[in-house]
Amino acid sequence: MMRKLQFLVVAMVLALTLNAGTRDDFKANYKQVANNYYAYPDRSLPALSEAPEGYKAFYINHYGRHGSRWLLSENNYHLAVATLGKADSAGVLTAQGKAALAIFKDVEAASQKRLGELSDIGAEQHQRIATRMIENFPEVFAGDARVDARSTVVIRCILSMQNAVTTLKALNPRLRITTDASAHDMYYMNNDDQEANKIFNAEFSKVKQQLQDQYLHPERLIRTLFTDYEWAQQNIANPQELMTNLLDLVGNMQSHHQFENVDLYHLFTEEERYNIWAYNNLTWYLWGGFAPLTHKRMPYRHAPLLRNFIATADQAIAEGSNCATLRFGHESVVLPLVCLMGLNGMNLSTDNLDSVAEKWQSYKVFPMGANVQWIFYHAEGKPVLVKFLLNEHEASLPDAVKPVSGPYYRWTDAKAYFEQVLAAQPAEGK
Numbered sequence: 001m002m003r004k005l006q007f008l009v010v011a012m013v014l015a016l017t018l019n020a021g022t023r024d025d026f027k028a029n030y031k032q033v034a035n036n037y038y039a040y041p042d043r044s045l046p047a048l049s050e051a052p053e054g055y056k057a058f059y060i061n062h063y064g065r066h067g068s069r070w071l072l073s074e075n076n077y078h079l080a081v082a083t084l085g086k087a088d089s090a091g092v093l094t095a096q097g098k099a100a101l102a103i104f105k106d107v108e109a110a111s112q113k114r115l116g117e118l119s120d121i122g123a124e125q126h127q128r129i130a131t132r133m134i135e136n137f138p139e140v141f142a143g144d145a146r147v148d149a150r151s152t153v154v155i156r157c158i159l160s161m162q163n164a165v166t167t168l169k170a171l172n173p174r175l176r177i178t179t180d181a182s183a184h185d186m187y188y189m190n191n192d193d194q195e196a197n198k199i200f201n202a203e204f205s206k207v208k209q210q211l212q213d214q215y216l217h218p219e220r221l222i223r224t225l226f227t228d229y230e231w232a233q234q235n236i237a238n239p240q241e242l243m244t245n246l247l248d249l250v251g252n253m254q255s256h257h258q259f260e261n262v263d264l265y266h267l268f269t270e271e272e273r274y275n276i277w278a279y280n281n282l283t284w285y286l287w288g289g290f291a292p293l294t295h296k297r298m299p300y301r302h303a304p305l306l307r308n309f310i311a312t313a314d315q316a317i318a319e320g321s322n323c324a325t326l327r328f329g330h331e332s333v334v335l336p337l338v339c340l341m342g343l344n345g346m347n348l349s350t351d352n353l354d355s356v357a358e359k360w361q362s363y364k365v366f367p368m369g370a371n372v373q374w375i376f377y378h379a380e381g382k383p384v385l386v387k388f389l390l391n392e393h394e395a396s397l398p399d400a401v402k403p404v405s406g407p408y409y410r411w412t413d414a415k416a417y418f419e420q421v422l423a424a425q426p427a428e429g430k
Contacts, residue, residue: 022357023274030265032363033277034251035284036331039068039260040125040369045392048136052405055377055385057137059316060324061309064129064371065331066160067122068255070114071248077108079245083236087226090235097225100264104249107259118156119255123163125369130167132392133324137375140322144174151181151328152190160369161328188304190329195428196301203294204286211353215279217272218243224267247276255368277363282353284362288335290349299340299347300425302333306340306418313374317384317411331366338365338372340421342398343390365390376411384411 025032032038051057071077084101087093093101134141141147147168151161158181165177186192218239226232236242247268253259265273290296305327312325339346348360373389385408388395394407401417403409 022361025361026270026274026277030270030273031251031254033247033265033273034254035277035280035363036366036368037248037251037255038363038367039121039254040129040367040391042125042128042132042369042392045132046394048389048394049406051377051387052379052385052408054379054382055408056379057139057375057377058320058322059313059376060133060137060140060326061313061316061374061376062325062371063305063309063327063329063334063337064126064160064164065334065366065369066118066154066156066328067125067163068119068252068368069122069156070111070117070119070255071252072116074115076245076248077104077111079242080104080249081108083242084225086235087231090228090231092226092228092231094225094227096267100225100267103259103262103264107249107253110256110258116154116156118159120257121255121260122156122368123159126160126163127167129369129371129392130164131171133373134168134171140324140375141168141172141175142322144176145172146321146323147175147177147326148324149177149179149326149328150185150189151179152186152330153181153183154330157181157328157330161326164326164328188302188308189327190333191302191304193301196298199295199297200287204283207286207293211279211282212240215275215282216240216243217275221246221268221272243272244276244280247273278357281360281362282356284335285353285356285360288332288362289339289360290347292349292351293353295426296349297426299336302336302340303422303425305333305337306422309374310415310418313376313386313411313415316376317378320378331370334366334370334372335362338390341372341388341418342421343372343388343395345398347398367391377408385409386411386414 081101081104084093084097084104088098088101147165149161149165151157161179161181165179169175169177221243222232222236222239223229250264250267253262285291286294288298288301290299316323316325346360346365350356350359370391375387375389377385377387385404387407388397396407397409397414397417401409401413
């Protein structure tokens with residue numbers, strides 16, 4: 001028993017040391033713990049490097065997540081209101097609980113008939129992203145350049161596309177823009193991979209409760225909100241679910257101008273916020289990353305999208321004229337795509353789940369409005385180059401692919417690497 005206790009203490013100290021960098025991120029900006037509810041961080045973007053001498057941008061290949069949105073289901077809002085409301089009626093809600101309940105009621109009321117829809121801030125995010133696209137790469141959008149924009153059939157994605165292309169058209173009325181949102185394209189825009197779903201559901205069910213017990217400890221939070229702990233134990237069916245639900249609700253307030261300055265993160269300690277994020281991060285790693293536990297199969301959910309990127313890039317290169325391909329979809333597509341590409345080490349594959357938080361952070365990949373951009377450059381008599389942007393930050397491929405300069409890669413090298421990754425897709429049922 002003593003040796004087991006010593007091992008646990010050493011493991012906890014090691015985990016705290018390994019995760020110091022991520023914790024520092026959250027100390028600098030604790031709203032990042034909202035993970036996929038984190039509002040697009042575009043207020044202090046770094047300057048982009050200049051292309052190698054003689055090269056000019058001529059093509060952008062893009063996939064973007066919709067902007068900030070309302071939560072998806074009534075229960076996302078109502079669980080907190082119903083639970084705290086019941087306690088208030090029973091006279092067992094603390095002053096902090098009463099204050100939080102009043103805010104949650106306002107948020108729930110504002111969400112009526114808005115579930116899953118694009119928010120005001122979400123629309124503005126895509127207006128700003130489109131503006132920076134044309135400012136950063138004016139050659140791509142010069143003259144009567146062709147822009148092919150497509151969306152999944154979900155309204156928040158369609159409206160994100162609309163906000164982007166309307167902005168582009170306002171900045172250059174000569175652009176030839178086509179838009180579409182059709183089930184015809186869903187096989188690559190948001191592929192429904194039943195095989196991957198089966199693997200995830202089977203494997204995650206084996207470890208879900210273990211991970212929840214490791215990371216989700218709602219006891220202090222319950223005592224903060226309720227004056228009678230025994231009442232709470234008897235009346236809250238799943239305190240761990242309530243804990244994660246509350247942080248989701250608090251985190252998503254940054255999606256709306258009406259609530260963006262309402263801050264309820266103080267309901268949680270710094271450690272609780274971190275642990276809820278770490279649990280969610282691990283869930284996404286098992287869902288979308290190269291996790292051995294889920295058979296290294298999950299990123300291949302969106303192999304059709306990577307193939308489409310390659311095909312459209314080859315077509316644009318063959319044509320040689322300035323143009324752009326814009327796609328608008330979901331974080332559940334962006335994350336596996338980034339892992340499949342291996343951008344910034346997101347192709348991590350490890351059995352050591354305790355090390356994931358320091359090496360693989362989903363909030364860096366898929367905030368609201370997340371986007372992947374491939375920027376192509378040509379120069380007379382020279383090979384085509386490509387630069388990869390993740391959320392408008394220059395990103396790198398794995399070390400196996402060598403850039404020619406800074407973040408610039410030969411397209412032939414990048415393409416060969418992607419084709420090698422695609423060829424390694426596990427056979428169905430494996």
